[in-house]
Amino acid sequence: MKMKQSLGERTFDFVNTLLMLILILATLYPFLYVLFASVSDPGLLAKNRGILLAPLDFSLKAYELVFNNAMIMIGYANTLFYVVVGTAINIFLTSLGAYALSRRNVMLKKPIMMMIVFTMFFSGGLIPTYLLIGDLGMMDTRWALIIPNAMSVWNLIIMRTAFQGIPESLEESARMDGANDFTILFRIILPLSLPVLAVMVLFYAVGHWNSYFSAMIYLRDRDLFPLQLVLREILITNSTDNFITGVGGGDRYPVGETVKYATIIVATLPILLLYPFLQKYFVKGVMIGSIKE
């Protein structure tokens, strides 16, 4: 490995490292800015121009307002429901499908797989789906966010590929002992597939946590709103008004600003906290799904 480095190569290494540092900065700084701004003093923040390298003073006023806001708390609770119930259904169905479609000598396996994969490339689209949800009586119910997204083809393929990699001998011996397919799936295959299971839970859960569009078109009842929909109102349609009632007249505007930042932090924190522990699994998931030479 000890090769003589030419000047060109050393220059490249230097420039490359520099580019990577810029990438890190460009990725992280927006989050840091939001974090610093969220704990800054609202008045000082309003006067500040340009970048922040540290919080301006320190104030948790914004977080107090966020946690006292009924809509955000309702949204949080609803999102937790959608994430937990939605992911459970996702994992259950995806495991069943992945197991069945990873078995050998199942005659209808190929047509079923083709039928499923076709939906990746062609779909009825937004409007017929919307009408279908209405016809099924799911409009303005929690189910509209869960059942129509019960599984994803991509994740099914990832899981099926993982199941195919499990040695058949394990299954054979279980079958000798009289185990049926359900026992084999839940007692042997799934416990052996914890890494891919973690990836699936993660992909589905993040998907539910982050989605807003289905909720926006299917839900009217504000008590069912997920967090992202509440966030949309606060961050994008710009209504921090419901926070400001009860705050002294003078600092109306500035508090609105810090509240936005605090809301972003509160809504993103679960993912940011889990992220370092789970990121090694993401990579595994993408690799199982895509590369199979």
Added chain:
Amino acid sequence: METVRTETRGATKSKPTSVKESYWRRLAKDLKRNKNIYIMVLPVVIYYLVFHYGPMYGLQIAFKNFNTSEGIWASEWIGFDHFVEFFNSFYFWRLIKNTFLINFYELIFAFPAPIILALLLNEIRKMWFKRAVQTISYLPHFISVVVVVGMLVDFTARDGLINELLVGFGLEPISFLQEADWFRAVYIGSGIWQGIGWGSIIYLAAMSNINPALYEAARIDGAGRLKQALHITIPGIAPIIIILFILQMGSMLSVGFEKIILMYNPITYETADVISTYVYRKGILEASFSFSAAVGLFNAVINFSLLILANRISRRTSETSLW
């Protein structure tokens, strides 16, 4: 994708137990023997039939005058009227142009970005640094589109971070989200910010599958790192680049509406309004179901044709294809 193909090959190998037995007899036997398997796959099949093929059945409203009281089946057939109306509408060319241009710029700027990142990451020798860059660059992928656009709105506001910096450098402030000229740049730029790291994983994975002996041989032949990258790394990841390129081509006339709906406003419709957002406004907000279903179908058919075309061209020229 590769898996799909190997699968179909494997499945045809299941030999008939007896040549004379008819297909249906064998199927009946198979259903009995694999009863549990079929019970397991049944809910999955039902889900896809109802929630994916159901809407395809519902697409017929594109050729009908759908009204809610009569339902999909009983509504009156009117043929291609909605399509004709769309082709003749004032917005048709604007929508096609916007949709196509966003995709085109995405293909030029956003598609290569993760490939370049992966190639650069591949040249980093210090493993801890490489891992740190990767870990950090994946992060934005997991942030919701609402938060990303929320941050964009805030940073690009008149008194937002970016404009304060511009003013600090003595430049004029720009209302990025209120100017049609800026829409594409902001849309694609923020897309790269969010997707570059995550997109690079697949290429890095492909690189790790390249036989190290190839590099060894190249070094003995005196190839420098640039030559190794050009002649070994890039050809090594070419199949995966082609696959992703085909998929990208297949979505040439579709742009995710979820982000645009949050970003655009009537001032920027001129460059920001794409087919899918138009379908959303016409269908969901104005309840012109049949018309918007027709627009959606038009879009889906073009996409599907482009996908098939790209796949065919790629199979001819590079022997890499989706199927």
